[in-house]
Amino acid sequence: MTIIYLLLTISVLVAVFFFIAFVISVRDGQYDDTYTPSIRMLFEDELIEEVSSEKPKTKNDNQ
Amino acid sequence: MTHCYHCGDSCERQELHYDDKSFCCQGCITVYDILDKNNLNYYYELEKNPGISPVEIAGKYDFLDNNSIIGKLLEFDDGRTQIISFLIPSIHCSSCIWVLENLQKLNKGIRTSQVDFPKKTVRITFVSGEITLKDLVILLAKLGYEPYISMENMDKKKPRINRTLIYQLGIAGFAFGNVMFLSFPEYFQVQEFWLDRFSPLFRWLMFAFSVPVVFYSAKDYFISAFKGLRSHILNIDVPIALGISVLFVRSTLDIIMNWGTGFFDSLTGLVFFLLVGKYFQQKTYAYLSFERDYKSYFPIAITRISKDQKEEQVPVYEIEQGDRLIIRNKELLPVDAILLKGNALIDYSFVTGEAVPVYKFSGDKLFAGGRQTGGIIEVEVIKKVEQSYLTQLWSNEVFSTNKQHLFQSLTNKISKYFTVTILSIALLSGLFWMIFDLSKVFQVLTAVLIVACPCAIALAAPFTLGNLLRSFGKHKxxxxxxxxxxxxxxxxxxxxxxxxxxxxHENTSISYEGIPLSQEELILLTSSLRASNHPLSRALYDILDKNNIATLDSFEELAGEGIVARHKAQSIKIGSSAFVSPPLSAKESNRTSVYVSSNDGYRGRFVFQNKYxxxxxxxxxxxxxxxxxxxxxxxxxxxxxxxxxxxxxxxxxxxxxxxxxxxxxxxxxxxxxxxxxxxxxxxxxxxxxxxxxxxxxxxxxxxxxxxxxxxxxxxxxxxxxADFFKLSKQGTKIIKWSFILSFFYNVIGLGFAVSGYLSPVVAAILMPLSSISVVLFTTITTRYYENRILEK
Structure with missing residues (x-):
């Protein structure tokens, strides 16, 4: 049953790995805004590319 | 009725057509045009009528030419790449997020932009050589997303975000899960060879996981309990801190002396649940600021006339006594000053509560916070921003005291009695066992303190109030x-x-008192008011029938007095009581009134009443x-x-x-x-x-x-x-009911504890059970009362 040493080590290592991932994500500010990313992921960028090929492109005329 | 394709407002006043679509104003067309030409039509596909009609901004952002102001606003600047965060109050939907994050398609100088929707901010990285800050702000304003830049932006650099609670919660959750998992074999008490051999390892691992929970995650409870004790208050954190330390000491002794497995699972679970409650209670409305003072109301810069008679934009805090300033229409006066030139019509409603703008004449004193409505005025500063009459108010000490410390919550009130009761029960049962079985004293004493730990009581208020806070927020x-x-x-x-x-603020109700006006008089009145810029004229003009507008033969507006106008044989005088000089029979009133006389005969007056x-x-x-x-x-x-x-x-x-x-x-x-x-x-x-x-x-x-x-x-x-009051009262009732519920669990637990039968398994079941049932109870009851009281 000494295999338990190995298993425990692995399980603790996995746990610690996720814990470090958590700390890094908090530090990066992932928990500061929990709302906007949920919307951002729904934007479809491809759609605009299709449209852009049909219409003539005018460059920065809003300056 | 058609609605504007851009902003969704009804096209009642005018309907403009462009690109086969209806618009309410030229501004909306401009935005549509910009987006359309840059292939950003997706904006209109994400949400229906997502836009905001842009406002007039000519000259408003000239202060962004001033380098010292730019320097204060920028978050990052290496001479080339610059980063700035703007607060944009008009962010309201997913289209807003999308278009603001695609700004680089509108201008090559913009590299990236990221929206924080809850805070209503956008953080933009741009290259200073390709687009100036002023052009960037104007671009945003043109799209209807005008940034809110005030004096407040000058003071504070990025406020540090406090993420301690998230770390604490994360660590407690992490430890709780692992300890649960490690203590599982011992729950079943199987007497097997391998378990006996490995149990010390399992136990010391649990100990290792618990250490950061006690010393980091739970540290605020110890601090708060210590502070409470020092000021002789038995707040709820005292029994919590006591419970946590007893749990930790007892469990550590248990594994050292090999008495048992300890209560590490209950310990980490307890802290985890408490922190979840704390986190839940902390619902914040990030985009609302509850701490604002005059600084976020005041402009960041103002036009000053320099020594060589040139106009220059200077930061407000650099204004000195004796400076001469120019205030334009709709601009706010940030200092106390004396009027030198121009017709000042100052709206003090926000500062003093006076409902109607007042006329001021050359030589009059103007106070900070007033908003000029009308033409350009020139003033001389007599007091700097921080010393002005209005801003003096903020030196009062009430602005620096924290109200929460003065408030004694229901939980803390009950905790006083609770702590005393628990300590006496612990003492009595300790004495009892001292007489009957000395070996059990320590075990029972600690067990009482462990089960008595008021986890459920401590959770009752956070969850009830946290739920109510959300209900209130849902109802604005x-x-x-x-x-x-x-x-x-x-x-x-x-x-x-x-x-x-x-x-x-809007919709004053206007009533007329006097001799009814003839058709000609009405036409003349409407036509004269149309030419006037006075707020009262405009309010009155808005309610009048505008079908027949006559071309006036003569028109004269006397500042602070009124209007004289003539059309053919008909002449009219509109204005203050002193100007029109009504007969004594029309009794003087301190209500805001506009008097009217026609062909030199008094007709009557329009009385403006606040609309409630x-x-x-x-x-x-x-x-x-x-x-x-x-x-x-x-x-x-x-x-x-x-x-x-x-x-x-x-x-x-x-x-x-x-x-x-x-x-x-x-x-x-x-x-x-x-x-x-x-x-x-x-x-x-x-x-x-x-x-x-x-x-x-x-x-x-x-x-x-x-x-x-x-x-x-x-x-x-x-x-x-009144309903909000009712719900808040109901809230305190719910808290009291949950106290009774959690007390019931405490009694059961105490039964186990005093009799000396509290095993780790019982504690590990009882503690989450009581916490979860309190959370469920408060959530269900607050929802029920929210529906009954607020949504009837």
Whole structure:
């Protein structure tokens, strides 16, 4: 049953790995805004590319 | 009726067609055009009519040419790449996010932009050589996303975000899960060879996981308990801290002496649940600011006339006494000054509560906070920003005291008795076992303290109040912190401001008193008013029939007096009482009136009356049942009679109150031991709002400035004020019921503890069970009452 040493080590290592991932994500500010990313992921960028090929492109005329 | 393709407003006044679509104004077309030409049409596909009609901005952002101002605003600057964060109040939907994050498609100088929707901010990285900050702001404003830049932006660099609670919660959750998993084999008490051999390893691992929980995650409870004890208060954190330390010491001894597995699972679970409660309670409205002072209301820069007679943009805080400034239409005067040139018509409604703009003449003193309406004026500064009459109010000490420390919550009240009871039970059972079985004393003593740890009690208030905070927010009453709901339930006196609080900012109702006007007179009146820029003229013009507009033969407007106009044989005089000189029979009134005489004969006057918010009679009646109501206004007493009619008998009404008078008045009320709620809207109420036990600011648009307060109530929900009180009272009842529920669990636990049978398994079951049932109970009951009271 000494295999338990190995298993425990692995399980603790996995746990610690996720814990470090958590700390890094908090530090990066992932928990500061929990709302906007949920919307951002729904934007479809491809759609605009299709449209852009049909219409003539005018460059920065809003300056 | 058609709606604008861009902003969704009805095209009632005019309907413009462009690209086969209907628009309400030229501004909306411009935005559409910009987006369309740059292939950003997706904006209109994400949401229906997502846009905001852009406002006129000519010259408004000239101050962004000033390098010292730019330097203060930028978050990052290496000479080339610059980063800036803007607060954009008009962000409201997913289309907004999308277009603001695609700004680089509109201008090559913009590299990336990221929106924080809850905070309504956008962080833009751009290259300074390719686009200037001013052009960037103008681009945003052109799209309808005008950034809000105020003096406040100057002071604070990025505020540090406090993420301690998330770390604490994460560590507690992490440890809780692992400890649970490690203590599983011992739950079943299987006497097997391998378990005996490995149990020390399992136990010491659990110990290792618990150490950061006790010393990091739970540290705030120890600090708070220590602070409480030092000031001789037995707050709820005292028994919690006691419970945590006993759990930790006992469990550590257990594994050292090999008495058992310890209570590490209960310990980590306890801290985890407590922190979840704390996190839940911390619902914040990131885009609302409850701490604002005059700085976020004041502009960041102003036009100064330099020594060599040139106009220059300078930061407001650099203005010195004796400087000469230029104030344009709709601009705010940030200092006390003397008027030198121009027709000043100053709107003080936000600062003093006076409802109608006042005329000022050359040589008159103007106070900071007034907004010029009309043409350009020139003024000389007599007092700097920090020393002005208005900003002096913020030196009062109420603005630096933390109200929460003064408030004793229900939980802390009960905790006093709870702690004493628990300690005596522990002592008595300890004594009992000392007589009968000395070996069990330590075990029983610690067991009592462990099960007595008031986890469920400590969770009752956070979850009840946290739920209510969300319910309130759903109904547009935004509170700063959850404890304020408890505070609200205890209010004895409600003090109202008048202008802007009880009355609406728009829609004054106008009535006519006098001889009815003939058709010709009406046409002449309308035509003359049309040419005038005075706010009263415009308000009056808006209600008149505009079918026949005559071309005037002569028109003259005398500042501060009125208008003389002539059309053919008909002449008209419109203006103040002194200007029109009505006969004595038309008795003088301190209500705002516009007098009219025609062909030199007096006709009558238009009386402007404040329009009160909907449901005001109902609100007064409901609140009057068990609370004293007081009106505290900065305006004159012209509305006294009208208010007396709707207020409960013997209510106090005070008028002509200066900002400091209001503060002192609230203080005086409180000295009688009463709990006072102040409801106001302007800077003149700021002192009273801060002094009161609960300061509520009413706002017609929660995104624009409102003074520092404990809660912001959307004006459209004013009629529900009494219901909010009712729900807050119900909230304290729910907390009390949950105390009874959790006490029931404590009694069961104590039964196990005093008899010496508290095994780790029992503790590990009892603790989460009691916590979860309290959470469920409070959630269900608050939902129920929210539906019953607020959504009827």
């Amino acid at each position: 009453f935004y509170l700063k912190e959850s404890y304020i709901i408890e505070q609200m339930a205890q209010i004895d006196i409600v003090v109202f401001d008048k202008t802007g609080t009880l009355t609406t 918010r909907d449901g005001i009679v109902d609100v007064f009646q409901q609140l009057g049942k068990d609370k004293e109501l007081i009106i505290l206004s900065g305006d004159n007493d012209s509305e006294r009679e009208k208010l007396e009619l709707v207020l409960p008998k013997d209510s106090q009404l005070l008028f002509n109150q200066k900002p400091n008078d209001k503060l002192e008045f609230i203080k005086q009320l409180q000295s009688g031991g009463k709990k006072v709620m102040m409801i106001g809207d302007g800077l003149n109420d700021a002192g009273a709002l801060a002094q009161s036990d609960m300061g509520v600011s009413i706002s017609e648009n929660v995104n624009v400035f409102s003074p520092a307060c404990d809660g912001i109530l959307d004006a459209s929900r004013f009629y529900q004020l």
